[in-house]
Amino acid sequence: MNKIKLTLKKAPVVVLEAEVITPDHFLDRSNEQIRASVVYHGKREKRLDDFFDVEGERSDCIEIHGDLNRVRHVGRAMTRGEVTIHGDVGMHLGALLNGGTIEVFGNAGDWVGGEMKKGKIHIHGDAGQQVGAAYRGSMMGMKGGTILVDGNAGIEVGMRMRRGMIVIGGTARDFAGLQMKGGTIILCGGAEIRTGAWMQRGTIISLKELALMPTFAESGAYNPTFLNVYSRHLDALGVKLPYAEADGRYRRYSGDRGVPGKGEILIWEPAL
Amino acid sequence: MLRITGGTVYDPANGINGEVRDLYVEDGKFVSSVAGGRTIDATGLVIFPGGVDVHTHVAGGSINFARAMTPEDHRRTQAFIRSQTRRSGLGGMAPTTFATGYLYAGMGFTTVNEAAVPVLSARHTHEEMADIPIVDKSCLVLMANNEIMLDLLEAGEFERAKHIVAWHVWAAKAYGVKAVNPGGVAAWKWGKNASQMSEPVDGYKNTTPGSIVTSLAKIIDELGLPHPIHLHCNNLGAPGNISTTLETMKHLEGHRAHMAHLQYHAYGGDDWDTMRSEAAQLAEYFNAHPNMTTDAGAVLFGDTVTITADGPWQHLLYKLTGRKWGNLDVENETGCGIVPYSYRPSNLVNAVQWATGLELLLLIDDPWRVFLSTDHPNGACFWRYPEIIQLLMCADFRKDCMAGMPPEIMNRITLPEINREYTLYEIATIMSAGPARALGLGQKGNLGIGKDADMVIYHKDNDIARMFGHPRYVIKGGEVVIEEGDIRETPDGSEYLVKPSFDPGTDEFLRPLFEDRYCMSFENYPVEMERIERAEVLPCIATE
Structure with a gap:
């Protein structure tokens, strides 16, 4: 398949704003046009090929190699295609994503999938803070789509998210699901403190014990039917979510009563 | 020197309706002929006088606070990157100062009137206006809740109140006087509002909103300010406020007045569920009373941030929406409230507001008395004016828009029955010639010999919003500032002031009074003339 391959040849000294690296932008452009795309190195306007070797043209499939720690806004607002990154990537990866998939074989910075609407992002390493969150001042975080993080995630996972799903394979830090308004967060490795603070609606599922805030009220233990469906969906994405009664059950907490909110936190209790 | 040949000219101030004329410019003014210089071939293009915005909020404490309150908007909006000819800036709901100038000029507006300035933040306002490039500017000082003036009116000292108003206009280096919710904002400081025109304002025995309106209109007429009282009525936004608005208009009989954003004052019904448009009733009264002008304050759907000196209303809006609340303390002068807001077509109240603004523009017969405005950024951002022009010029487009709205609104509005479509001549009147005349800016909105050479040249286009959103050329003071969507020159505009006479x-x-009650010393209060960049002091109208 026709592919565009970018290889970082010179690490940027300061942050490189590279929102042009999207399938939408590359799709109808020749190799020369792609090379000439404008990126901002700090405040200075540069060409994409000042930093990257570019192979291929006119494709919505992009493969990037190199340590992109200081490269921001990759895949911003893209609506289609694939971006694969072999190496670490900087902040705002797939922010405002509206379709397509992004896969990172490495770690990602803060604001992965910030305010995204559609599509899928898979980080094989760790993610930074504010995964799928709302930007400062904004009413809503991610509104749809899926974010999978195999490793750990920073604070405020899914802050103000409205719909969609976030799966964190490792541990999430403080304030996972802060002020959540809907959607689902699955914490395979549990989380640090203040999980679900200010949540209004939505579901947080943890496969490990959580230190819950006193504003969450225990409201029974059961095996919710919807988890059968979720589990099957997640299976295809390579995530194992237990649901069978034989294996255990979920303790349900509702809150955050301090708001007051109608969200729920489900904590997996394996059968003895 | 510049000659523009072969264009189809719409110049309502001189009664020119779509005639092919050649225009000549020298030293920033229109002249009858020039020798040499650049020639622009405008054959097949449409020429308007540069737009004039009679009511907008683009500089000062409150809009600046609104910028800070909406960081989320900054990342999704249009960014201006610094270049040879322009500075960096951001568009969006509350554009930054430089971007404000670029955006206004970019759609052919060359004069703007900042409608609400407390003297306490006037210095800040002028600093920001100095940073709005290209357009000419003026501003209005807020007076109707100034407690020093209210105390004088209460004591029956009309003459001294007049001197106080004139003193404040000059202290703020303003061009006119704005009245916001007369008495209501003063009462708000006691947790109250003033909703009845003939009931005394809290803290006063005789002073009513009605008496404040009449006195202030009389003061402004006697001072001979070029722009009449610029009035934001009581009960803004409230269902059933039509009665207050009509009563206010009766208090203005015999005086000149500009009624600001009348859309927000034209509602019937008893509560939010029964709210309906009374634009037809209001327009009927307005048509019969030529002492008044108005701007529509039209609403367009989308996100924005509402800013007004009407503190009580804004606090109510904050309670209704649960969004952010911003307030600045302006001591004895006025109030302030800032609340981000989203107008949605699915919301019955918002849909009625949308229709009411358009109804007013369509039902008021005389385009010389109703002007294009959204009360930026309250009803929508100013850079969306081309969308309103499209709605005014295409009845079919209005019908298409209404098709997507809740069917319940149909018996609350009269818009579906209105087939009027604005002509280009009428559009030129409401966006330029009319507001210039209402502001008393004789040099503006006029392509006649000797007038300021501000004009905008459009491609003819069936897509009206595109036509007015993307002028071919914009010429300000004889300089080509915009050409085919690019900013070419960024000259600095003038600032218009008046100096009414007052007792020394x-x-x-x-x-x-200051030393007792204000946070700053008296000497630091008035804005010094040296603070105003490119000031032009215009004369007051001679009174007997």
Whole structure:
């Protein structure tokens, strides 16, 4: 398949704003046009090929190699295609994503999938803070789509998210699901403190014990039917979510009563 | 020197309706002929006088606070990157100062009137206006809740109140006087509002909103300010406020007045569920009373941030929406409230507001008395004016828009029955010639010989919003500032002031009141003339 391959040849000294690296932008452009795309190195306007070797043209499939720690806004607002990154990537990866998939074989910075609407992002390493969150001042975080993080995630996972799903394979830090308004967060490795603070609606599922805030009220233990469906969906994405009664059950907490909110936190209790 | 040949000219101030004329410019003014210089071939293009915005909020404490309150908007909006000819900036709901100038000029507007300035933040307002490039500017000082003036009116000292108003206009280096919710904002400081025109304002025995309106209109007429009282009525936004608005208009009989954003004052019904448009009733009264002008304050759907000196209303809006609340303390002068807001077509109240603004523009017969505005950024951002022009010029487009709205609104509005479509001549009147005349800016909105050479040249286009959103050329003071969507030159605009006469003893009257009650010393209060960049002091109208 026709592919565009970018290889970082010179690490940027300061942050490189590279929102042009999207399938939408590359799709109808020749190799020369792609090379000439404008990126901002700090405040200075540069060409994409000042930093990257570019192979291929006119494709919505992009493969990037190199340590992109200081490269921001990759895949911003893209609506289609694939971006694969072999190496670490900087902040705002797939922010405002509206379709397509992004896969990172490495770690990602803060604001992965910030305010995204559609599509899928898979980080094989760790993610930074504010995964799928709302930007400062904004009413809503991610509104749809899926974010999978195999490793750990920073604070405020899914802050103000409205719909969609976030799966964190490792541990999430403080304030996972802060002020959540809907959607689902699955914490395979549990989380640090203040999980679900200010949540209004939505579901947080943890496969490990959580230190819950006193504003969450225990409201029974059961095996919710919807988890059968979720589990099957997640299976295809390579995530194992237990649901069978034989294996255990979920303790349900509702809150955050301090708001007051109608969200729920489900904590997996394996059968003895 | 510049000649523009072969264009189809719409110049309502001189009664020119779509005639092919050649225009000549020298030293920033229109002249009858020039020798040499650049020639622009405008054959097949449409020429308007540069737009004039009679009511907008683009500089000062409150809009600046609104910028800070909406960081989320900054990342999704249009960014201006610094270049040879322009500075960096951001568009969006509350554009930054430089971007404000670029965006206004970019759609052919060359004069803007900042409608609400408390003297306490006037210095800040002028600093920001100096940073709005290209357009000419003026501003209005907020007076209707100034407690020093209210105390004088209460005591029956009309003459001294007049000197106080004139003193404040000059202290703020303003061009006119704005009245916001007369008495209501003063009452708000006691947790109240003033919703009845003939009931005394809290804290006063005789002073009513009605008496404030009449006195202030009389003061402004007697001072001979070029722009009449610029009035934001009581009960803004409230269902059933049509009665207050009509009563206010009766208090203005015999005086000149500009009724600001009348859309927000034209509702019937008893509560949010029964709210309906009374634009037809209001337009009927308005059509019969030629002492008034108005701007529509039209609403377009989308996100924005509402800003007004009407503190009580804004606090109610904050309670209704649960969004952010911003307030600045302006002491004895006025109030302030800032609340981000989203107008949605699915919301019955918002849909009625949308229709009411358009109904007013369509039902008021005389385009010389109703002007294009959204009360930026309250009803929508100013850079969306081309969308309103499209709605005014295409009845079919209005019908298409209404098709997507809740069917319940149909018996609350009259818009579906209105087939009027604006002509280009009428559009030129409401966006330029009319507001220039209402502001008393004789040099503006006029392509006649000797007038300021501000004009905008459009491609003819069936897509009206595109036509007015993307002028071919914009010429300000004889300089081509916009050409085919690019900013070419960024000259600095003038600032218009007036200096009404007042008793030289006014300083000594005010000084002790200041030392008792204000946070700043009296000497630091008035804005110095040296603070105003490119000031032009215009004369007051001679009165007997």
